[in-house]
Amino acid sequence: MRIGIVGCGGIALGYAAWLVEEGHDPVLWSPSGKSATGLSGTDIEVSGVLETRFRPVLASDPQVLIDHAEVVIIAVPGYGHKTVIDAIVPYAKSCQTFIVSAQLSLSARYLKEQTKARGTDANVIAWATTALMSRRSGPHSIAIGGIRARLEAAALPAAGSPSDIGICRDLFGDRFTQVDDITAIALSNLNPPIHLASALCNFTRIEKAEYWANYDGITPSVARMVEALDAERLAVATAYGVKVRTVYDHYHLTFGFEPGLTLAEMAAAVHEKRKGPPGPVSLDTRFITEDVPFGIVPVIALAEKQGVPVPLHKAGLTVANALYGRNFENENDLISWVA
Incomplete structure (x- = not known):
């Protein structure tokens, strides 16, 4: 073809x-x-x-x-x-x-x-x-x-x-x-919440261009932030009457894990097996410049249409804006198709 x-x-x-x-x-x-x-x-x-x-x-x-x-x-x-x-x-x-x-x-x-x-x-x-x-x-x-x-x-x-x-x-x-x-x-793309949590919690490594392994950076604390973001995303999906996979489903299907492991345990196992890939080492990383305006911002817009509170998504956007000195919500040239 x-x-x-x-x-x-x-x-x-x-x-x-x-x-x-x-x-x-x-x-x-x-x-x-x-x-x-x-x-x-x-x-x-x-x-x-x-x-x-x-x-x-x-x-x-x-x-x-x-x-x-x-x-x-x-x-x-x-x-x-x-x-x-x-x-x-x-x-x-x-x-x-x-x-x-x-x-x-x-x-x-x-x-x-x-x-x-x-x-x-x-x-x-x-x-x-x-x-x-x-x-x-x-x-x-x-x-x-x-x-x-x-x-x-x-x-x-x-x-x-x-x-x-x-x-x-x-x-x-x-x-x-x-x-x-x-x-x-x-509402099914898991990259934005995972990348947002990982990037914000490893931000100085990114800014100083230090090597760090992506999955090794998902420590138990970072995993809890991912889980909290995931809970908000799932609530938005419920409000729209659609079923989406959880972050646990995502790891099970992507890496072949059996149920029972925590998110942090699965991330550690992926790191142990693959020893990578490396995390971003530049502020010009899609973890923020793509996933915030085109992943996090649309979830916020969809949530607001249904009156679903997503305080952690909004906080993540506010922190990313402050770190970059930008307004990522204004960088999405497709948001009208969500809102």
Whole structure:
């Protein structure tokens, strides 16, 4: 199958490596061009759960990418979703399927409405998180830390056509659970609460660029903060009548743990097994710059619509704003699709 991938970061390259291994034909496009620097004509070394090499194929612009693709996967940070959606929608075709990996601030709904506004009734699928965990480990290498055992997805199908969740399974295996309400996907991403707690509680390490292991940083105290954030998120989901996985479910499904372990125990076990990955060592980390405006802020907005108190989410936003001297709630260019 011909796949267009928007992005050239760790996740996008991980998807390309996986799809090449499965016999598909992926092409990547870097919206800014920065992440594609040095990739043309060069093999990428892949380590981790997939050991291989592949040579990425790059598109010069969004039209080339879309014209190539039967399926398009958006794999850029949340702060790039609106920009890339606006760039690719003019070339979208009704026969195509668009996958948002992962949806933030109901960006899949924005994509669907923009295609319809241009007279294109394409299929749009929202993922709760990424299908795999992958990062750039060097200029020409990536490390794939794992493939998720279960992943929630919701479809916004074209009029009169069936859901295209089957395409997700064709590409990445039988790991997708379909949910009917896209709001459930908006509330299913566990990265924002986990990353917020981890980043705030290890902030001076990040600012001083000290090495620290991500899962080793989830101590019992940090785990309690994650659990408290999770309880607020679950309360919002209940108010909307949708069922989402708990943070415990997330760890069980992602890492294969049996029930019974605490969150801190599971994090310690992951660290012991993997000795990493490293935590962020720059203030320009997606743990804050993506997950706060495009993960925490939308939960607050959804909570306010239903009158659900989320004091810890609001406190986390206030602290992050103070640390950065920014107003992250104003940096979300998709919030109108939530509010």
